[in-house]
Amino acid sequence: MAGDLIYLSVDEARDLLDRREVSSVELTEAHLARIEAVEDRVKAFITATPEQAREGARLADERIAAGAAATFTGIPITLKDVLCTRDAPTTAGSQILRDFLPPYDATAVARLREQGAVFVGKSNTDEFAMGSSTENSSFHTTRNPWDLARVPGGSSGGPIAAVAAGEAIVGLGSETGGSVRQPAGFCGIVGLKTTYGRISRYGLIAFASSLDQIGPATRTVADCAHTLGAIAGHDPADSTSAPVPVPDYRAALTGDIKGLRVGVPREYFDQGLEPGVEAAVRQGLRVIEGLGAELVEISLPTSLSGLPTYYIIAPAEASANLARYDGVKYGLSVPRGDLLATYLATRRAGFGAEVKRRIMLGTYALSSGYYDAYYVKAQKVRTLIKAEFDRAFGRDDGADGRAAGVVDVIIAPTSPTTAFRIGERSDDPYAMYMADVLTIPANLAGIPSVAVPCGFADGLPVSLQVMGPAFAEDLILRVAEAYERSTDWTARRPPLDGAPREAIVGSGV
């Protein structure tokens, strides 16, 4: 029975729970057993929280018995360890916060908790979400469930790998430059980056405030729609959260994409794509065309400036956001004879190499004499990237809604490559940064994008992303789900249970 309760969708689990065929306690125990079974190989968690999960499940069963269940009542969820939780330590993958217990829940967590969700544990992340592989976690590196010698991607590699490995039904990750979509692509699941402001950032440990967004990590697009519906919406505690109504995202998944104009940006196929990746994405585009959408080749040249722009803005904001970790109030403290020595010793011991690198990059970019050349210029490029997307979507001033070249959504590969080997890029920051080259433009532009599996290359998952105009999450999810329906990629499971990988992935694309 327990094995059957792994890899359920939210709708399936909800149905079993509501019909009392399965209790939340049983569902939760099944996932805790799964964690026991695979965690020594996958290493998705920093802190598993079985006791909190069991208590949550018990309360959920009471609520279900009272006929007051919400969508997530009793559903096991894992949270990336940058999301503050009042009942479990929140480390951000860093030694400087290794024993930090927040006195509050992040708003997104609180909304799920109000629904009666069951939290099975805090999952791994690159330190302060700075990385693309979880190799920068100060605890351990998470493994890709499809090939344990490879990275799961990052920085949300923990929740993504956990969901891919069946250790939770749904995960919450966070994106700054692709940190949900890229690992979702590497691990063969669905990952969403929402419009900036769609989800409250309150309680999300800040990396780069103007870019950070919490994002669902799920095995199906429908689960993604459910999760978004539960956590989206304005929050008075986050002034950058948008007072835009939250539609019924699940109901938006009609399967109908006939007549939609799908932009295919040529530059995104020109970034050192592995042949297997390009082949899988092109095949995916043909499927979408077959569903009645019109493919339109477009050009987004400014997007190519996204990577360097990102590596000015994100570290600049991070350099300030991470200043609070000073050994004075909470977290690691390494007392020394005087204040400056204490600051230096604490931060030297508490931060890892990549975090220090980005603090230095950011501090430099904001310094007197360099500010205009770096930070101001990067903001200007960011504005151009956003304007380029606006034009493509016909959202710029004076544009005709159906002008030539104007598209409804844009589809591109999620990453140029499949999951790389652990250690392969850890000594080459630039190669590591390149893993995010195709996801970063949407972050800079603040537009939503969903990554959905589109096949395999050399036995490893490949992903395409569907980008849309601001607050058009319903539209991009509709496209992704229509595609998902006509393929079976999201039904494939990683070879953790002894089955040979070849039997699962077939011959690739």
Next chain:
Amino acid sequence: MAVMTAPGTTYETVIGLEVHVQLLTRSKMFCGCSADYFAAPPNTHVCPVCLGLPGVLPVINRAAVEAAMMTALALGCTIQPDNKFDRKNYFYPDLPKGYQISQYDLPLAVNGALEFAVGGETRRAGITRVHMEEDTGKNLHATDPATGAGYSLVDLNRAGVPLLEIVGEPDLRSPEEARAYLTTMRQLLRFLGVSTGNMEEGALRCDINVSLRPAGSGAFGAKVEIKNVNSFRAVERALVYEVERQRRVLDAGGAIPQETRGWSEERGQTLGQRSKEVATDYRYFPEPDLPPLKMDPAWIERVRGRMAELPRARRARFVADYGLREADAALLTESRAVADYFEATLDGDRRPERARLAANWITGDLFAATPDREALGDSPLTPARLRGLLDLLDAGRINRTTAKQVFNELLARPDEDAAAIVERLGLGQVSDDAAIRATVGRVLAENPKPVADFLSGKAAAKGRLVGATMKALGGRGDVAVVNRLLDEELARQRGG
């Protein structure tokens, strides 16, 4: 750059003040904690936001922005349509986030002025800019009595309290002007109700920039900044000291380096502070956690409409509406607490004689009894109780002498009104002819010398007889009646 001078040069003093004002809002600038932290136990007015815990976000306090807008408008500043907040980055234990949310290149308001009076003349000093920011916490340094080792504690109650920085132009020309500028600023803040303006409690803080230049020169000398000046008196004293110090250095052919000096109240001197080895680079950049603040013109006008009446307007109205003398109106509008007390005492009564009577009692006896004018609102002698006293005077139920006694009773016994006091102490005025005539007769019999003097033509001798009669009546006699009956009795003696 030092100013080269020769001995005997006359100098012009150039002073500019940067004033920090704590805004009197219920909650802090970016969180819901109470901003009324004064005298609270350490670290009791704190929350995840003002403690700078991970993942929390600031939310702008609209009341603080409106208080800032009012102040800027009262200073004649232009409110900038596009406002934003910036991060000012530096490390210090009293700064929980490692940056202060402030305003850098797009401050709330610019280009204003403050008018103030010095030696009976009106002067005007420019205001460069007014911007909003959050206050820091406080570091408390102590020594362990057992080991003698120093240690520091941090109190974050003050962290995040709304602060307004008002940067003045270097338009002040003397220590006296600087003090007048500052007291006028405080008066304005108090009339607006946006700050207590209390320097001793740190609600009003002031950094002083001062330099000397040869009279007539357009250039500025090297600027010396004076910190740690915690009272109005100290501002003037520190400046007097510093101007003299700089003059001596320049006269001796020396140069004034640009530096920061601290005011020592005990020594009555400014002392050079160890200069920082490197200039601080605050690495300002726009605060990404807060969207830009659009100052909608309709919002600005709504705030302007809610602004309290400013001192000058109120003074003019007191003259026009109540027929007060300029001097009285000025005295009554020095403090909003006094002006409010005055108007509450009148309670809509517009008779000039009543206004003058109220003004006399308030600026005379009440001021004498209440050294802290700002505390008038808390006086046991409420405006309504003072009004009761004035009503008794108007009705002739008591005279001026007994009124003083009633006044003192009103202060001492907060539960009793004037009429009840008069009743209890039997202070009602004696104006009954028969009673007074009997007393007059007795006084004349007991004072043969003044009577004789008066009858022999010394008119002044009558004063002594009035005084003696009043005294015999316990001070309660109606003076007019006493005079009339004395005249009658004396006339009879002369005639008899």
